[in-house]
Amino acid sequence: MRVMTNEQLVAAYRDAKKNDHGDNVVRLLKSEIRKRGLNP
Incomplete structure (x- = not known):
């Protein structure tokens, strides 16, 4: 995994969850x- 800021990490989590990127x-x-x- 690439290095991300906290904000980028939460945004990536929300995007992955919303767009069903896989479990x-x-x-x-x-x-x-x-x-x-x-907190996500």
Whole structure:
């Protein structure tokens, strides 16, 4: 995964969830968000 700011990470998560990019992508982004202590 490329390095992203917190805002980019949350935006990528919302986009992946909205456009159904696959469970693996959504799960990966969500786990990274949790590691950083953010709220999607």
